[in-house]
Amino acid sequence: MPPNHQPPQRPATDGFQRYWRDLARGHGEAVPGRPWLLLILAFGCAVAVIAGAIGPWLVSEHGPMSARVTDVTSGYRTDGAFVLVAAAVAIAGLVLMIVHPDADFAPWLVCIGLGLCAVIGLLDWMFYTPRTTGPDVRPPGEVITIGWGVKIVGIAGAAGAAFGYMLVRDYDG
Numbered sequence: 581m582p583p584n585h586q587p588p589q590r591p592a593t594d595g596f597q598r599y600w601r602d603l604a605r606g607h608g609e610a611v612p613g614r615p616w617l618l619l620i621l622a623f624g625c626a627v628a629v630i631a632g633a634i635g636p637w638l639v640s641e642h643g644p645m646s647a648r649v650t651d652v653t654s655g656y657r658t659d660g661a662f663v664l665v666a667a668a669v670a671i672a673g674l675v676l677m678i679v680h681p682d683a684d685f686a687p688w689l690v691c692i693g694l695g696l697c698a699v700i701g702l703l704d705w706m707f708y709t710p711r712t713t714g715p716d717v718r719p720p721g722e723v724i725t726i727g728w729g730v731k732i733v734g735i736a737g738a739a740g741a742a743f744g745y746m747l748v749r750d751y752d753g
Contacts, residue, residue, distance in 0.1 A: 618747050622690050623674050625740030628732055629667045629697045633660035635729030638708055642722040655729045659700050663733055666700070669693035670740065677747070691744030698741050701733030 637660065638653040656664060673689025680686070708726055 618743050618750065619674060619677065622694065622740050622743040622747060623671070625694060625736045625743060626667050626670045626674070626690075628736035629663060629670075629694065629701075629740065632701070632729040632732030632736060633663040633667065633697075635732065636727030637704065637730040639725045639727050640722065641724075652727070655727075655733065659704050660729065660733070663697050663700050663737075666693045666696040670697070670744070673744075687744060687747040691741055691748050694737050694740035694744050696737075697733055698737030701730055701735075701737050705730050705734045 633655040635655060636652045637655045637658055638651075640651045640653070641648050642651075643649045654660065670690045670693030673686045673693060676683050676686040676689070705726060708724075708730065
């Protein structure tokens with residue numbers, strides 16, 4: 581066998597193998613021109629944040645056991661109003677990325693908007709959670725629980741902020 585002779589290569593039938601082979605040879609892009617998957621995931625997180633901002637944040641039960649009264653505090657009646665505004669800014673950034681691909685600040689709107697939602701949701705989740713230790717300041721028989729809305733806002737906001745950061749990092753206009 582001559583010294584420069586390479587054995588014949590089998591054609592790559594796997595799409596991933598072809599992609600990485602072409603990328604190594606300089607025939608491809610590492611980052612696609614449109615990060616559609618990140619856009620869809622960030623949009624889904626923004627929609628989940630809006631649903632959480634409208635949903636219940638606090639559920640309070642009080643009164644005698646025979647006549648329990650349940651009060652539900654929705655998110656938009658508390659800090660959820662700020663969450664709705666921040667999520668609207670994030671969705672505006674996503675729409676701007678699609679309509680005007682040369683707007684370099686649009687991914688920052690997504691990242692900052694959903695990041696604010698995450699901060700508000702996680703702080704409210706932390707502050708609204710009833711204490712299990714220490715003196716109890718609630719009247720006897722009152723039970724306060726955290727609603728699903730604030731949990732969705734905190735979790736989806738954090739995930740959306742991470743996707744927004746990936747959009748900032750990968751977006752090339």
